[in-house]
Amino acid sequence: MARRYDPDRRQRLIEAAIRVVGEHGIDGLTHRRVAAEADVPLGSTTYHFASRDDLLHAALRQTGKEWLAGAELWERSIDPGVPFVDELVRLLQESLSGDRRRARLEYELYLAALRHHALRPQAAECLDGLATLLRRRTPDDATARALAALLDGLMLQFLLTDREAGSQEIRGMLTGILGAAQVVTPGR
Amino acid sequence: MARRYDPDRRQRLIEAAIRVVGEHGIDGLTHRRVAAEADVPLGSTTYHFASRDDLLHAALRQTGKEWLAGAELWERSIDPGVPFVDELVRLLQESLSGDRRRARLEYELYLAALRHHALRPQAAECLDGLATLLRRRTPDDATARALAALLDGLMLQFLLTDREAGSQEIRGMLTGILGAAQVVTPGR
Amino acid sequence: MARRYDPDRRQRLIEAAIRVVGEHGIDGLTHRRVAAEADVPLGSTTYHFASRDDLLHAALRQTGKEWLAGAELWERSIDPGVPFVDELVRLLQESLSGDRRRARLEYELYLAALRHHALRPQAAECLDGLATLLRRRTPDDATARALAALLDGLMLQFLLTDREAGSQEIRGMLTGILGAAQVVTPGR
Amino acid sequence: MARRYDPDRRQRLIEAAIRVVGEHGIDGLTHRRVAAEADVPLGSTTYHFASRDDLLHAALRQTGKEWLAGAELWERSIDPGVPFVDELVRLLQESLSGDRRRARLEYELYLAALRHHALRPQAAECLDGLATLLRRRTPDDATARALAALLDGLMLQFLLTDREAGSQEIRGMLTGILGAAQVVTPGR
DNA sequence: GATGAATGAGAATTCATTCAT
DNA sequence: TATGAATGAATTCTCATTCAT
Numbered sequence: 184m185a186r187r188y189d190p191d192r193r194q195r196l197i198e199a200a201i202r203v204v205g206e207h208g209i210d211g212l213t214h215r216r217v218a219a220e221a222d223v224p225l226g227s228t229t230y231h232f233a234s235r236d237d238l239l240h241a242a243l244r245q246t247g248k249e250w251l252a253g254a255e256l257w258e259r260s261i262d263p264g265v266p267f268v269d270e271l272v273r274l275l276q277e278s279l280s281g282d283r284r285r286a287r288l289e290y291e292l293y294l295a296a297l298r299h300h301a302l303r304p305q306a307a308e309c310l311d312g313l314a315t316l317l318r319r320r321t322p323d324d325a326t327a328r329a330l331a332a333l334l335d336g337l338m339l340q341f342l343l344t345d346r347e348a349g350s351q352e353i354r355g356m357l358t359g360i361l362g363a364a365q366v367v368t369p370g371r
Numbered sequence: 372m373a374r375r376y377d378p379d380r381r382q383r384l385i386e387a388a389i390r391v392v393g394e395h396g397i398d399g400l401t402h403r404r405v406a407a408e409a410d411v412p413l414g415s416t417t418y419h420f421a422s423r424d425d426l427l428h429a430a431l432r433q434t435g436k437e438w439l440a441g442a443e444l445w446e447r448s449i450d451p452g453v454p455f456v457d458e459l460v461r462l463l464q465e466s467l468s469g470d471r472r473r474a475r476l477e478y479e480l481y482l483a484a485l486r487h488h489a490l491r492p493q494a495a496e497c498l499d500g501l502a503t504l505l506r507r508r509t510p511d512d513a514t515a516r517a518l519a520a521l522l523d524g525l526m527l528q529f530l531l532t533d534r535e536a537g538s539q540e541i542r543g544m545l546t547g548i549l550g551a552a553q554v555v556t557p558g559r
Numbered sequence: 560m561a562r563r564y565d566p567d568r569r570q571r572l573i574e575a576a577i578r579v580v581g582e583h584g585i586d587g588l589t590h591r592r593v594a595a596e597a598d599v600p601l602g603s604t605t606y607h608f609a610s611r612d613d614l615l616h617a618a619l620r621q622t623g624k625e626w627l628a629g630a631e632l633w634e635r636s637i638d639p640g641v642p643f644v645d646e647l648v649r650l651l652q653e654s655l656s657g658d659r660r661r662a663r664l665e666y667e668l669y670l671a672a673l674r675h676h677a678l679r680p681q682a683a684e685c686l687d688g689l690a691t692l693l694r695r696r697t698p699d700d701a702t703a704r705a706l707a708a709l710l711d712g713l714m715l716q717f718l719l720t721d722r723e724a725g726s727q728e729i730r731g732m733l734t735g736i737l738g739a740a741q742v743v744t745p746g747r
Numbered sequence: 748m749a750r751r752y753d754p755d756r757r758q759r760l761i762e763a764a765i766r767v768v769g770e771h772g773i774d775g776l777t778h779r780r781v782a783a784e785a786d787v788p789l790g791s792t793t794y795h796f797a798s799r800d801d802l803l804h805a806a807l808r809q810t811g812k813e814w815l816a817g818a819e820l821w822e823r824s825i826d827p828g829v830p831f832v833d834e835l836v837r838l839l840q841e842s843l844s845g846d847r848r849r850a851r852l853e854y855e856l857y858l859a860a861l862r863h864h865a866l867r868p869q870a871a872e873c874l875d876g877l878a879t880l881l882r883r884r885t886p887d888d889a890t891a892r893a894l895a896a897l898l899d900g901l902m903l904q905f906l907l908t909d910r911e912a913g914s915q916e917i918r919g920m921l922t923g924i925l926g927a928a929q930v931v932t933p934g935r
Numbered sequence: 936g937a938t939g940a941a942t943g944a945g946a947a948t949t950c951a952t953t954c955a956t
Numbered sequence: 957t958a959t960g961a962a963t964g965a966a967t968t969c970t971c972a973t974t975c976a977t
Contacts, residue, residue, distance in 0.1 A: 208486045210398045213950065226959035235951070287485055294482050296531050297475055298396045307532040325540070326547030328528065333517070333548060336524030340516065343484050344495040352513070359514030360521060361548065380940090401967065414942045417969065584862045586774040589971065602938035611972070663861055670858050672907050673851055674772045683908040701916070702923030704904065705897070709924060712900030716892065719860050720871040728889070735890030736897060737924065753962090777946065790963045793948065 193231050195221050200232075200242045205288040209295055212238060236301065243292040243305050250289050251312045258316045267320055268361065272353045275334065279341050279348040287342055310335075333360065381419050383409050388420075388430045393476040397483050400426060424489060431480040431493050438477050439500045446504045455508055456549065460541045463522065467529050467536040475530055498523075521548065569607050571597050576618045581664040585671055588614060612677065619668040619681050626665050627688045634692045643696055644737065648729045651710065655717050655724040663718055686711075709736065757795050759785050764796075764806045769852040773859050776802060800865060807856040807869045814853050815876045822880045831884055832925065836917045839898065843905050843912040851906055874899075897924065 199221035204212050214228040217238060221228075232238045254274075261270045278286050296306035310331060318327040337356065341348045387409035392400050402416040405426060409416070420426040442462075449458050466474050484494035498519060506515040525544065529536045575597035580588050590604040593614060597604075608614045630650075637646045654662050672682035686707060694703040713732065717724045763785035768776050778792040781802060785792070796802040818838075825834050842850050860870035874895060882891040901920065905912045 214952090215950070224959055226961095229952070230958060233952090290482075291485055294478075294485070294527070294531070297479055297482070297527075303531060303533055310528060310532060321547070323543075323547060325543035329521070329525070329544035329548035332524030332528045332544070333521045334524070335527060336520030336522070337517070339482070339485075339523060339527075340498060340520045343482070343491060344498060345491055355511075355513035356517035356520070359509070359511060360517035362550075402969085403967080412942055414944085414971095415940090418941065421969080423968065590973090591971070600938055602940095605973070606937060609973090666858075667861055670854075670861070670903070670907070673855055673858070673903075679907060679909055686904060686908060697923070699919075699923060701919035705901070705920035705924035708900030708904045708920070709893070709897045710900070711903060712896030712898070713893070715858070715861075715899060715903075716874060716896045719858070719867060720874060721867055731887075731889035732893035732896070735885070735887060736893035738926075756961090778948090779945075788963055790950095790965085791961090794962065797948080799947065 192221075192223065192227065196223065196228060196231055196238075197241045197245050199223075200238045201246060201288070204242055204292060205284055209239065209291055212242070214238070236299075239292075239295070239299070240302065240305070243295065243302055246289050246292050247305055247309045251309060254313055254316055258319070261320075268354065268357050271334070271357055272350050275337060275341075275353050276348055276350050278338060283342060286338065290339065290342060333357075380409075380411065380415065384411070384416055384419055384426075385429045385433050388426050389434060389476070392430055392480060393472055397427065397479055400430070402426070424487070427480075427483065427487070428490065428493070431483065431490055434477050434480050435493055435497045439497060442501055442504055446507070449508075456542065456545050459522070459545055460538050463525060463529075463541050464536055464538050466526060471530060474526065478527065478530060521545075568597075568599065568603065572599065572604060572607055572614075573617045573621050575599075576614045577622060577664070580618055580668060581660055585615065585667055588618070590614070612675075615668075615671070615675070616678065616681070619671065619678055622665050622668050623681055623685045627685060630689055630692055634695070637696075644730065644733050647710070647733055648726050651713060651717075651729050652724055652726050654714060659718060662714065666715065666718060709733075753787075756785075756787065756791065760787070760792055760795055760802075761805045761809050764802050765810060765852070768806055768856060769848055773803065773855055776806070778802070800863070803856075803859065803863070804866065804869070807859065807866055810853050810856050811869055811873045815873060818877055818880055822883070825884075832918065832921050835898070835921055836914050839901060839905075839917050840912055840914050842902060847906060850902065854903065854906060897921075 196217060199217045200212060203216045203220050207216065212235065214232070214235065215225060218225045218228045228238075232241065257270075257274050257277075261267075293306050293309060296302035310328075313334070314324070314327045314331045317330050318324060321327040321330060337353070340346075384405060388400060388405045391404045391408050395404065400423065402420070402423065403413060406413045406416045416426070420429065445458075445462050445465075449455075481494050481497060484490035498516075501522070502512070502515045502519045505518050506512060509515040509518060525541070528534075572593060575593045576588060579592045579596050583592065588611065590608070590611065591601060594601045594604045604614075608617065633646075633650050633653075637643070669682050669685060672678035686704075689710070690700070690703045690707045693706050694700060697703040697706060713729070716722075760781060764776060764781045767780045767784050771780065776799065778796070778799065779789055782789045782792045792802070796805065821834075821838050821841075825831075857870050857873060860866035874892075877898070878888070878891045878895045881894050882888060885891040885894060901917070904910075
């Protein structure tokens with residue numbers, strides 16, 4: 184019954200916490216639910232994570248790391264012979280295909296920094312990590328950061344509206360905006 | 372004790388709810404706090420808004436409407452003699468200057484749709500409203516929607532990282548991305 | 560929309576109240592639910608039935624009356640050529656066949672008199688009504704009342720245990736007890 | 748403030764719950780009242796009995812056990828030299844003498860199974876327990892169960908109508924019904 | 936007469952956290 | 957070190973009832 188010696192418990196609790204957020208949202212993250220999800224006594228969760236915020240923190244750190252790892256994988260798999268825009272389309276489409284629960288979960292944790300100051304460094308790290316990756320394909324830092332913002336905005340647009348993310352559609356949006364310099368200032 | 376007759380109470384409750392979200396976040400939106408904020412009995416809030424979700428709904432509807440009105444104001448004030456990019460810079464800077472609490476509040480409600488299905492139509496309305504406005508300045512729908520996504524992404528980037536939003540910096544990001552068509556696929 | 564003139568509303572409310580008790584139990588009988596069930600404004604239920612107890616009262620009065628009417632129908636349909644025990648079996652079986660919700664509802668209201676003094680006269684009326692009917696087939700009042708008790712006890716036994724009420728089984732129980740005089744005092 | 752260590756608390760809560768039902772009825776069984784009755788903090792009742800149903804369950808289990816123990820005591824005290832009917836009269840009269848609050852309480856909990864499915868096994872256990880006891884004095888199972896039903900019905904009749912339960916009267920009813928085999932089918 | 940609004944009380948639950956063991 | 961028990965605060969929600977219209 185009682186796992187007297189259980190060195191990975193902390194990690195297992197983090198993973199349980201992430202599943203709990205996925206299921207019940209950030210508001211629904213409680214010691215009790217994590218304990219139940221990890222099949223561990225309640226006291227154990229409060230022992231390893233004294234406060235609810237500690238749990239939240241650890242959850243964001245973990246998903247952020249995993250998400251960034253995924254982005255790096257994408258970056259390393261880029262085919263130089265393929266237009267970069269198409270690689271961006273692939274990134275977005277992969278994130279939005281299948282059930283979107285994972286993407287929603289990641290964004291929910293990431294955006295929680297909007298309110299919780301303590302999470303902002305964590306969120307910034309994700310953002311900067313992506314920008315750094317993108318920087319290898321952009322002429323300057325500003326463009327890389329803007330591209331990161333665009334990707335976030337597009338992801339959210341699909342997640343918020345529940346619209347299908349067809350590759351033609353994504354492609355249209357990306358090419359539209361990326362080549363928009365002349366367009367939006369027609370008077371020029 | 373209090374007014375037995377109070378025809379505007381419902382609206383006052385909505386405004387109180389928005390202030391509560393601003394102060395305590397969405398998780399902190401409770402009937403009790405709204406009652407206290409609006410100075411009405413607790414039962415009155417549950418009478419007008421049977422569930423917490425009803426309250427949340429009304430709050431998003433209201434801020435969404437106000438935000439869209441602000442965007443329209445901006446659009447109507449656009450000076451055709453000024454490069455459109457600069458008008459976009461102005462929009463972002465105005466939203467991010469001063470204390471950012473209002474912007475955070477609006478985004479928090481807007482992004483709540485990520486988890487709460489019921490709010491998605493509301494969020495989509497905001498998004499589409501902005502895209503419609505922008506459409507007057509873009510060659511096609513896709514570009515308008517992409518531009519809306521970009522603006523969201525940029526707003527979030529500043530809000531999440533707590534970075535200053537200088538007009539030069541914003542300008543750099545916008546011009547970088549808008550003219551990025553050639554750049555990101557240098558080989559072409 | 561508003562039924563300005565609606566003379567049968569009181570009766571419709573009673574019937575709605577009975578349905579509510581059937582669905583939610585006596586504890587679940589509330590003005591609100593009755594209003595919803597009868598599709599009538601809340602204020603209308605409190606107007607016609609000032610208190611919850613009034614509603615409960617009316618509901619018991621009505622089901623008691625209907626139940627007694629059913630019993631009388633049974634009594635009048637008794638075939639003199641058939642052993643009376645078989646007619647009792649028929650009565651029980653009919654009450655327990657199909658879904659037992661109606662029977663449960665009637666007993667729930669009837670037994671509420673156990674706690675609510677005010678309902679006792681009503682319950683006594685049902686009991687005495689049945690005893691009076693049975694009296695036509697028993698040698699004296701005491702036997703009639705005892706038979707009424709037996710029938711109640713048997714009904715409850717089947718309702719409480721959820722057991723099937725086969726006619727052979729009921730018959731066995733009835734004949735066992737009715738001829739038990741000699742048996743239970745074997746020494747006599 | 749109160750005892751941090753209190754090993755019998757659970758049991759004390761059950762007893763408090765039974766007193767609360769006795770005082771306020773099943774509908775009146777609330778965590779709050781139990782807490783007050785047992786003089787423990789509200790949170791303690793919800794800790795030990797997460798839901799109102801758990802409380803109800805425990806209360807019925809306890810009274811059922813006690814009631815059955817009483818019945819066994821009666822059975823063991825039966826005098827073989829006395830007609831069994833008189834022993835039945837004694838059982839009923841003892842249960843109905845003095846204040847009938849205990850009897851009402853027991854029946855209220857027992858009959859709650861009518862609505863609450865989850866309580867039915869508990870109620871069935873009481874019923875079967877009594878039938879088993881009676882079986883030692885009846886020729887077959889059916890008669891034992893019918894006798895149990897008769898006793899229930901008689902108890903309820905007195906409890907519902909508030910009539911005095913004189914021993915002559917009870918005796919008359921019992922002998923009437925037990926010897927009714929010939930009577931109710933006079934034509935036979 | 937009829938009714939929508941209002942109100943205050945109280946319901947079940949859930950919880951973070953503390954503490955004795 | 958780990959943990960079950962305990963606690964007090966807060967949550968949503970439902971309600972009977974009252975009252976102004």
